[in-house]
Amino acid sequence: MPNPAHIALFIPCYVDQFYPQVGIASLELLEKLGCQVSYPMAQTCCGQPIANAGYERDTVETGRHFLRTFAGYDYIVAPSGSCVLHVKEHMARIPGMESEQEHMHGRVFELTEFLTDVLKIRQPEGEYPHRVGFHASCHGLRGLRLGTSSERHDAPFNKAKYLLQNIRGLEWVELGRKDECCGFGGTFAVTEEALSIQMGQDRLADHINQDVEIITGGDMSCLMHLEGIAHRSQQPVQFKHLAQILNEAIR
């Protein structure tokens, strides 16, 4: 399925620094699906940590840099719901680049929604014989609407589940609380440390109680937090970004 569109891979800064394997998996996956993908080398951080800490006004230069770096591509795709939501909704208004900013909003996508909504791929086939628990990150779920949130009365859908459902051997595990927050929350993880840890422990327990082997999700930040807690208490559960599972499963 050759796709003539030119895709810019937007790799969140902490993924770039701590989880290069997630960047690699995202790139390889898109290439496998026939996409022409480039990684703009000048990219840095989208500015989300600054804005969520209450300093959106100090993200103008970061935002301007983002717009310049990602100009000229047909699509911008990131393996992160959170960073995509930020550049769409919370990037400061960039004086003099209003139309570029507006244009960017319509072509930046989180990885799974890019696969299901833009590439419109059919449920991929592949093999991945593991019990998988899915952590629905809040910004992807309630921000980008990558699935139905349990609070709303909408026709149920879940883009991640759609993508994983046809993979042989993969057992999608239903959780006790299917979309409760993990407690990462950016700076919340340190400013409200006690709560953040408690929320993470609770989320983790839900997966472990269902004998989940691998916890996956669309946002490495949530997984980093949960992994940090699991690692400290020596839980044997593994953590993989959805891109890694798809990339490993699809040949």
Add this chain to the structure above:
Amino acid sequence: MSHPIKAQEFLSDPAKAKWHDETLWFVRDKRDAITKTIPEWEQLRDLASQIKDNVLANLDSYLIEFEQKAKANNIHVHWAADAEEHNQIVLGILRQHDCNAIVKSKSILTEECHLNPFLEKNGVEVVDTDLGERIVQFLNQPPSHIVLPAIHLKKGEISEIFHEKLQTEKGNEDPTYLTQAARIHLREKFLSAKVAITGVNFGVAETGEFVVCTNEGNADMGVHLANVHIACMGIEKIIPRRQDLSVFLRVLARSATGQPVTNYSSHFRSPAPGKEVHIILVDNGRTDQLAREKFKNSLKCIRCGACMNTCPIYRRSGGYSYSSVVPGPIGSILSPGLDIKKYSSLPFASTLCGSCSDVCPVKINIHEQLYEWRQEITAAQGANAKSISMKIANGIFSTPFAYKFSGEMLRGALKILPEAITYSGLNTWGKQRDLPEVPKESFKDWYKKNRK
């Protein structure tokens, strides 16, 4: 005291904290289940939201209409600019009737105005007749939840309080037994009170009537036995027409407790012969909030408490951790408007998960307002170490070389620092969580080698 400290205190009793979380999750689950039985649930939320938008856009004229109609129904209408004025009006009515003991059904507005301590200081005995409120009143505590005032107490604790205050058997925790004791105790108070105070859930502009929703029937009991009814109402509680109740009464109880409707939805229109009804319309900061474009939406709140039940923070930190009359997500967007300094930690007591906005029956964009309050609060705080570090970060992120350099420094430092420093108290992340393993190269480095 700031939210993180109080939250930590609450979590220091893990069994109780877990119970609190699970109890409120049970309520949320009930709410989820019942809303799923209404096919048009999301349309109801849209309608409720739009009606409230209309109310806020025309609040002045609806209030005037309400006042005219209420007066025509022989109701006395009073206007209070703030809590102080509200309390004085109440006291004035009590003095007029030579009354020194009142019964009061649930009203978060009177909590907001601190009416109880004011009246007690002036020699008036105040008895809260909602069971949960009576329990916290025995302890001299405020409600910890706007719908479930004593949700932070387990039945064993209530048994102890009742043993001390109502002479129930020591150690008898049977809810029916305890409730019966409260009924007997409250019955006496109901029978002797000459004045009953209630809150107001909805004031209907076109008819001048108002509606009070309770599960215990305590508002009706108080009002019907007393000679004088004082209803305290925030000015945002107006709805245009009686038929709008067909939307709000359907969403209120379902959102609050997962019930189809409150046991009592009592309509008060005009006084019975020989009796008096007073309505006090209270502003107390609401006009200021209405003038704040980004935050005026918070006035759509119908006080169902669903955002508290769903909030992963509230469930694990309890109502008192917010130190504000209205706790939880909605409180965290209302309170900074009253005192931005005192409540500065509240908008940060959130992961911006958005569950509050999705559960809200009037579709208040609560989590977006939390984000916006953060911007206001840091601006009000002016320059400090944090604001300077944010400016530096902005500089780094807008300069690829500086970003690469600082990223490499960070990864390098994590590799060589001994664990004792990485996981010391200096590093809050690492107190109870490990850091990710440091890879040998960044994605950027890998890409350079493998794709170009």
